[in-house]
Amino acid sequence: MAKTFKGGVHPGHFKSATAGKPIADANPPARVAVLMQQHIGAPCEPLVEVGDAVKVGQKVGDSQAFVSVPAHSSVSGKVVELRDYPHPVGRPARAVVIESDGQDTWHESVKANPPLEELSGDDIKKIIREAGIAGMGGATFPTHVKLSPPPEKPIDTVIINGSECEPFLTADHRLMLERPEAVVFGLKALMKVLGVEKGYIGVEDNKPDCVEALKKAAEGEPVEVKSFHTKYPQGAEKQLIYAFNGREVPSGGLPMDVGTVVQNAGTAVAIADAVRKGVPLLERIVTVTGPGVEAPANLRVKIGTMVSEVIAQCGGLKENARKVILGGPMMGLAQNTTEMPVIKGTSGILVLTDKEVHIHEIQPCIRCGRCVEVCPVSIMPLVIGSATEKGYPDKAEAYHAVDCIECGCCSYICPAKRPLTQWIRLSKGEILAKAKKK
Template structure:
């Protein structure tokens, strides 16, 4: 059928996954078959100045200004930062605090749409991969405000600018999508595989590597097929079929699955010569190069038992999620928890007035029964957390030390190596909030080291 060799088809190959991990209920069937639909044009958007890891950006518009689609409205506040752009055309109504997805409030530029979606003059095709230089590609990515769209929101241009002493030899695209419920990457791989490959090739040129892998979990056979087809003519891009197992899409675990290398403790992927980006990020890079349109919209999966009609929607950055849920038939009568992102690592929200940001891969709404806190009991030392931890640390000990304020011991037991995937808390039969306690220790230790 395909003359291209696909890694992972031979199940005997061991390193196409990682050690540990879990099989949570995936609940992807709610939306995986639903085509991405363009959401209704919003009447008002609130675009936060901080949607990424790093310094917030600085607003460069004033209340009353007329802005156009794709126009830059916030300038990056440093190298590790990212600009923001208007996602609609209209008038800046306010620059004020709105509830943030992360916690507390965030300064946001509120734009009232004029419904015309008039495009700004700066938005024009940037050229072709062949003619653009590596430096130009990085600059395009930076100016377009592109950040990791899998949810981590690390500015992409920083990843594409490794220090000269780090030799990068491999690019990995993350199409694992191991979070339950989420299907936005899955749909993207089915619907826009050529853009993903185009963006990947542009980023490969930017960091001067000629070997790439696209890692996809084997529960998305149709996406694997689509990506194999799209990479047919590029011998240097391999599609890697990974085992369906959480957290397969975690950066370090995916690197291990694809190239059988462990990122050393406390180091970054580039220390093993790898740059990892999400498939959504690659598609955005392609769109920006082809049309010049910066990152102003993204695909988000809206799912969960408390949403009437789960959907995959193409949404403008800055749309309040309340409005998004309304387009999904609204809530059911029984809403317990609203999660931005997936249920394993996403953030629970206290209000639905938060807005879609660059990292909004999903909105998952659970009912009160699913959201109910579970009664914790004593650890029975079953060893499940140790067996399943993908970082090979011992969650039961670290969480216990943390809760007894024995942070030195938590540090000795390597709390800082925790990737916060939540595998331990998920599997614990005693329902101990292991990750929560480990996170406290981790923050304490990192704060202490900074001093």
């Protein structure tokens, strides 16, 4: 039996359109919009002004706050504008708009670091922070923060998350397949920072080619590759840890509370590039897919490129395209425009058509219990959903709305098509806001 967690659903893979397609470079953008907030935490302040010349890898935004990472220019050229742009995961935010000169001249700050053996843990952590690395699975939590556990919380396990449990997405799949040594190197760098002797890479068992490639790359290294039962949300951090070592991250706690740090496979590769070559996080792999895209592909896209440009390179939207989602179909966010920049957490651009997009009529709950069955955190979505619908926030709180990881399993499975995840999210937001006020 492959390892797994409690609950979860099988929404189908939908990965075949892009799983076999090697990563290709996206066309160089004529201009990029580098958002000042691409991570969870304090936004960056722009370090450049309109008219400034910038080079590839130059820091264009940074913050003094601990929970924050800098942003860099992914092209060389001239700053033409500082303006607000629509943001993939929130309200419009400030962006540094740079017109490319097409030369891609590297900035002086980008230079190779000494070999891993000669770097201390703190050196590596600093490199990671300065490279602007934030969790690339989509949550974009600043990586160096995860690597700074307080001394009373010793870390004994580092896991690279290569589950990629969201249907449709293949960005991590291709990256692990094409650059397995970088994944292993990134893991080794993380192990050094945390002082851990052995590292692990977890991959869902629907990607046997990745498992094989990673095992080969890990030969002779203190790294073990494990495969997991394919089930959504296997890649959810706390569920992954549970499947891995049976440790339950306490409610409201962090993985470090159970001595574990999890990083996404894409993040590991970004760390490898930063530590070895001194290259900050300038580009990422984006899976452009879905029935609404003419030619699905896995593209290496410069951060700040417009989503519309990326879609155009894949043959553009089909006539019947109805929904553009950044991320996967289970947790990704539907957008009302494609005129927004790709950020560090943009793992996929998914386009659905009339056929897949339904506005469901909400029917009464028939208490089938499926939502309870599939909930990976064992709460009762039907109760919280109805409490939210009827306006009983206290009941929603009593039934642990705040523990929801918003994976979407309950809404997915509900035969009455009740928007359970949405309701729980609503209550969760209100409860957290209330708690903050106190």
